[in-house]
Amino acid sequence: MSRIQFKLLHTDGAARRGEITTPHGTIQTPVFMPVGTMASVKSLTTEQLGRLGPEDEKTGDRGPQIILNNTYHLMLRPGVELLEKLGGVHRFMGWNRAVLSDSGGFQVFSLSAIRKIREEGVEFRSHIDGSLHFLSPETSVSIQTRMGVDIAMAFDECPAYGLSHDEVEKSMLLTHRWARRSLDARTGASALFGIVQGGVFPDLRKRSVEEISSMDFDGVAIGGVSVGEPNEAMRDVVGFTAPLLPSDRPRYLMGVGTPADLVNGVAAGLDMFDCVMPTRNARNGTLFTSSGKVSIKNAKYAADDGPLDPECPCVTCTTVSRAYLRHLFVNGEIAASVYNTIHNVSFYLDLMRTIRQAIASNSFGAFRERFLSKIAGGEKDGN
RNA sequence: GGAGAGUUGGCUGAGCGGUCAAAAGCAGCAGACUGUAAAUCUGCCGGGCCACGCCCUACGGAGGUUCGAAUCCUCCACUCUCCA
Numbered sequence: 098m099s100r101i102q103f104k105l106l107h108t109d110g111a112a113r114r115g116e117i118t119t120p121h122g123t124i125q126t127p128v129f130m131p132v133g134t135m136a137s138v139k140s141l142t143t144e145q146l147g148r149l150g151p152e153d154e155k156t157g158d159r160g161p162q163i164i165l166n167n168t169y170h171l172m173l174r175p176g177v178e179l180l181e182k183l184g185g186v187h188r189f190m191g192w193n194r195a196v197l198s199d200s201g202g203f204q205v206f207s208l209s210a211i212r213k214i215r216e217e218g219v220e221f222r223s224h225i226d227g228s229l230h231f232l233s234p235e236t237s238v239s240i241q242t243r244m245g246v247d248i249a250m251a252f253d254e255c256p257a258y259g260l261s262h263d264e265v266e267k268s269m270l271l272t273h274r275w276a277r278r279s280l281d282a283r284t285g286a287s288a289l290f291g292i293v294q295g296g297v298f299p300d301l302r303k304r305s306v307e308e309i310s311s312m313d314f315d316g317v318a319i320g321g322v323s324v325g326e327p328n329e330a331m332r333d334v335v336g337f338t339a340p341l342l343p344s345d346r347p348r349y350l351m352g353v354g355t356p357a358d359l360v361n362g363v364a365a366g367l368d369m370f371d372c373v374m375p376t377r378n379a380r381n382g383t384l385f386t387s388s389g390k391v392s393i394k395n396a397k398y399a400a401d402d403g404p405l406d407p408e409c410p411c412v413t414c415t416t417v418s419r420a421y422l423r424h425l426f427v428n429g430e431i432a433a434s435v436y437n438t439i440h441n442v443s444f445y446l447d448l449m450r451t452i453r454q455a456i457a458s459n460s461f462g463a464f465r466e467r468f469l470s471k472i473a474g475g476e477k478d479g480n
Numbered sequence: 481g482g483a484g485a486g487u488u489g490g491c492u493g494a495g496c497g498g499u500c501a502a503a504a505g506c507a508g509c510a511g512a513c514u515g516u517a518a519a520u521c522u523g524c525c526g527g528g529c530c531a532c533g534c535c536c537u538a539c540g541g542a543g544g545u546u547c548g549a550a551u552c553c554u555c556c557a558c559u560c561u562c563c564a
Contacts, residue, residue: 132515132516134516135516139516139518139519140519165515167515167516170516170517199515200515202515203515203516204515204516204517206515207515207516207517208517224517225517250515253515255515292515318515320515321515322514322515323514323515324514324515328514331514349515350515351515352514352515353514353515354514355514358514371514371515372514372515373513373514373515373516373518374513374514376516377513377514377516377518377519377520378512378513378514379519380518380519380520381512381513381518381519381520381521382519383512383513392510392511394509394510395509395510396508396509396510426519429519431519433519434519437519
C-alpha cells in the first residue's frame with residue numbers, strides 16, 4: 098500500500114545511511130530537500146534546479162533528489178482543482194523527481210493572524226484575497242494526494258515557542274488526534290509522514306514520539322522546531338528526540354537548518370531535512386561556503402576577483418568572481434538571486450553527499466569534527 | 481535691462497525664531513534570516529570624546545537683529561522661471 102520504501106543501508110554511530118524508493122526516483126539519505134513553496138525553488142527554473150549539486154555516484158544524475166512544496170500556498174493559488182487537472186505538481190512544474198509537501202500545519206503557526214483553530218480543523222483567511230478557507234487533516238491529506246506528491250505530511254499544529262507545558266500538551270494532543278485522522282484519510286496514492294510535537298518539553302516529546310510511532314506512518318518527522326526558540330533549546334530537543342524515533346522508517350527534521358544543524362542532525366540519527374535558509378539567505382546576500390558564511394554585499398568583496406568558494410564546483414563558483422556577485426547584488430540584479438541560489442543549494446547538496454560518503458566509510462564522526470571546526474574558523478557563531 | 485523663485489548633510493528634499501546635528505526617501509556601512517505572506521527586515525549613517533552625557537564644526541558667503549537664527553534684516557555670489 099505504501100508508495101515508498103525505506104532501506105537502511107549502513108550506520109556509523111547514530112548516523113544512518115539509507116535509501117528511500119519513491120515513484121519518482123530513489124533518494125539517498127541523509128538528504129536535504131530544497132524548499133519550493135509555490136512549486137518553485139525561488140529564483141531557479143526547474144531546469145536549473147535539476148542540474149545543481151554533485152553528480153550521483155552510481156547513476157550520474159545531478160540535482161536534488163527531492164524538493165518540498167506547500168499545501169497552503171498551492172491550494173490558494175493555483176488551487177488543487179487546477180493542479181489536479183494539469184496533471185499534478187510534477188507535471189505542472191516539469192519536475193520528474195520526488196516531491197514532499199508540507200501539510201499547511203506550519204502556516205497555522207506562522208500565519209496565526211488569520212486563523213481560527215477548532216477540533217475539526219483550521220479556518221484560514223487567505224493572505225492573498227481574504228477569502229475563507231478550511232484545512233483539516235482530511236482536506237489537507239486529500240489536497241496533497243490530489244497534487245500528486247510522493248510524500249504528504251500529516252496535518253499538525255505547531256505551537257509557538259514560549260507556551261507553557263500545559264498549553265503545549267494540549268496542542269500536542271490535538272496534533273495526535275489529527276495524526277490519526279490524517280492517517281485514516283490516506284488513500285495510498287501518496288506516502289504519509291507523521292509529525293512529532295511537544296515543544297521543548299522532553300516528557301511531551303517522548304510521549305509524542307511514542308504516540309506517532311505507534312501509528313502506521315511511512316515516516317516520522319520532528320516538527321515544532323526552529324520556531325523562535327534559542328539555538329541551544331533546538332539542539333537539545335533534536336538531540337533528545339531523534340534517538341527515540343523508530344529506526345525502520347525515515348526520520349525527518351522539519352525546517353532545519355544551518356549547515357552545522359544538518360551535520361548535527363545526521364549525528365543524531367536523522368535522515369531528511371528541509372529549510373528555506375539556503376534559498377532565502379541566497380536572495381538576501383548570505384552565502385554558505387566551506388569556510389563559513391559570506392555576506393557578499395560587504396564592501397571588502399568589491400574588488401575580490403577570486404571565486405566565492407574555491408572548493409565549490411558549482412556554476413557560480415566556477416564562472417564568476419566575488420566582485421561580480423557583489424556587483425549584481427548591490428545593483429539588485431535578478432542574476433544575483435540566481436547565482437546565489439545556485440551556489441547555496443549546491444553547497445547544501447554537496448554537503449549531504451559528503452556526509453553520505455563519510456557515513457559509508459565509517460568516518461562520519463571525524464568528518465563532523467573537522468567540518469564544525471572549519472566552519473567555526475570562518476564564522477564566530479558556528480553556522 | 482525688468483519681475484519673481486531659489487541656494488539645507490553624498491544625492492533628492494522637509495523645516496521657516498527655541499523642543500534642529502536638522503523629517504523623509506535614496507545612496508553608503510553592518511547585521512539578521514532555520515516545515516518561505518521575505519529579491520525581506522533591523523541597526524548605524526558630520527566629527528571628537530575619560531560617549532546613557534559633553535564638546536567642536538554645520539543649513540551658499542559676509543555682516544546684523546535677538547537671551548536665542550537653517551528660520552528675520554542687509555549686502556554679495558550663484559542657479560532657475562517669466563517679460564523685454
